[in-house]
Amino acid sequence: MHSQTIVILGAGHAGGAVAALLRQQGFEGSIILIGEEAAVPYQRPPLSKAYLKGEVDAESLKLKSDAYYHEAGITLRLGAAAKAVDRAAKVVLLEGAGEVAYDALILATGSRARKLPVPGADLRNIHELRNLADAEALKAAIEPGRRLLVIGGGYVGLETAASARALGAEVVIVEREARCLARVACEPLSNFFQDYHRARGVEIVTGAGLEALRGDAHGFVEAAELDDGRLLPCDVALIGVGGQPCDELARAAGLACDGGVVVDLEARTSDPAIFAIGDVTRRPMPLYGGRMFRLESVPNALEQAKQATAALLGLPAPPPEVPWFWSDQYDLKLQIAGVPFGADEILVRGDPGLAKFAVFHLKDRRVQAVEAVNAPPEFMAGRQLIASGRTIDKVKLADPAVSMKAVAD
Numbered sequence: 001m002h003s004q005t006i007v008i009l010g011a012g013h014a015g016g017a018v019a020a021l022l023r024q025q026g027f028e029g030s031i032i033l034i035g036e037e038a039a040v041p042y043q044r045p046p047l048s049k050a051y052l053k054g055e056v057d058a059e060s061l062k063l064k065s066d067a068y069y070h071e072a073g074i075t076l077r078l079g080a081a082a083k084a085v086d087r088a089a090k091v092v093l094l095e096g097a098g099e100v101a102y103d104a105l106i107l108a109t110g111s112r113a114r115k116l117p118v119p120g121a122d123l124r125n126i127h128e129l130r131n132l133a134d135a136e137a138l139k140a141a142i143e144p145g146r147r148l149l150v151i152g153g154g155y156v157g158l159e160t161a162a163s164a165r166a167l168g169a170e171v172v173i174v175e176r177e178a179r180c181l182a183r184v185a186c187e188p189l190s191n192f193f194q195d196y197h198r199a200r201g202v203e204i205v206t207g208a209g210l211e212a213l214r215g216d217a218h219g220f221v222e223a224a225e226l227d228d229g230r231l232l233p234c235d236v237a238l239i240g241v242g243g244q245p246c247d248e249l250a251r252a253a254g255l256a257c258d259g260g261v262v263v264d265l266e267a268r269t270s271d272p273a274i275f276a277i278g279d280v281t282r283r284p285m286p287l288y289g290g291r292m293f294r295l296e297s298v299p300n301a302l303e304q305a306k307q308a309t310a311a312l313l314g315l316p317a318p319p320p321e322v323p324w325f326w327s328d329q330y331d332l333k334l335q336i337a338g339v340p341f342g343a344d345e346i347l348v349r350g351d352p353g354l355a356k357f358a359v360f361h362l363k364d365r366r367v368q369a370v371e372a373v374n375a376p377p378e379f380m381a382g383r384q385l386i387a388s389g390r391t392i393d394k395v396k397l398a399d400p401a402v403s404m405k406a407v408a409d
Helices: 011-026 066-073 132-141 155-166 187-199 250-251 296-314 374-390 394-396 404-408
Strands: 005-009 028-037 072-080 082-086 091-094 100-101 105-109 111-113 147-151 170-175 203-206 212-214 222-228 232-233 235-238 243-245 274-276 280-286 291-292 323-329 332-338 345-351 356-363 366-371
Touching: 005 011, 005 100, 005 243, 011 028, 011 072, 011 296, 066 072, 066 394, 082 250, 111 404, 147 155, 147 222, 155 170, 155 187, 155 323, 187 203, 187 323, 187 332, 187 356, 187 366, 222 235, 274 296, 332 374, 345 394, 356 374, 366 374, 394 404
Parallel strands: 005 028, 005 105, 028 072, 105 274, 147 170, 147 235, 170 203
Antiparallel strands: 082 091, 091 100, 111 243, 212 222, 222 232, 280 291, 323 332, 332 366, 345 356, 356 366
């Protein structure tokens, strides 16, 4: 294996991480990292937060310095788009740039913003937020006194709303579900964040579908038309209604896909020579009975990078990790561990009124997931309890006077 070529398709966080990890673990063969963007791999979570607010610059987002890739012997093919994978010939075909042969291929193509099929979606000053160019364009459009319309009350929408308020913009969020975060958080957490945003001047409209986006005579968006006939004026809009896995190449190549590229616990696809990691995958969750799920998070990308590296280099498989996520909004740090599959009870520890609490999702007195707001001990102990699968004393867990160490012991 050490004299062979590993091609990584996708130069985002997952692709950049697995390239570096392969070298760190002693792989001496060729590594070719191919990415559609011109930028070297960089962190994406800060795009809706610190980067949008101007607190960090593009240089500080880089996973590794520009010089690192040369020093590590990693070949970069940036600004290059793949058009096909020929599994029989073991080559990746690039748009207008020939082909690249591989002995092993790692798909790290990530996800793309879900499009809204409504009239006016192609107007000017309508943005999405998936990469650095998106963030730069949105940052330039947000100014004090301008009105930002956010379509979608998920984490990206809420984070962007908080950043826009910090920049002095007016913000209105439109969410078609009955509450923000409906697909990814429990009702108490949704209610807390909605109240927190509203108290800081954000208008939130729930249970409302978008009928169309209207533009002015120059083609700039100026209002959203809702399905109940209401018009919401705006100067700039962000579409944040979730992401879709970029699995088209995998599908065209005949790899097994089901809402993402299907992989095993080695991050291996249905082709033994092809691996897939990160947002593009649908993977087994060993701590939840092997249930298949698609995760969009940096920790998941890093875990799968470890899995693929171990499998490729014949190293011991890494132990399964508890999935976790985070979100920063205003002075709030939300940390989530686990996924509440089959949870039959929720338990709130702490006081949401003080913006310091945690929501535990339980199944048969075992912690399935925890959502912690400004509560690091609850998050850390929650992760441990999910990993161990131990039953807990609910009375102790509900009492903030009892330390989380005592609960977890």
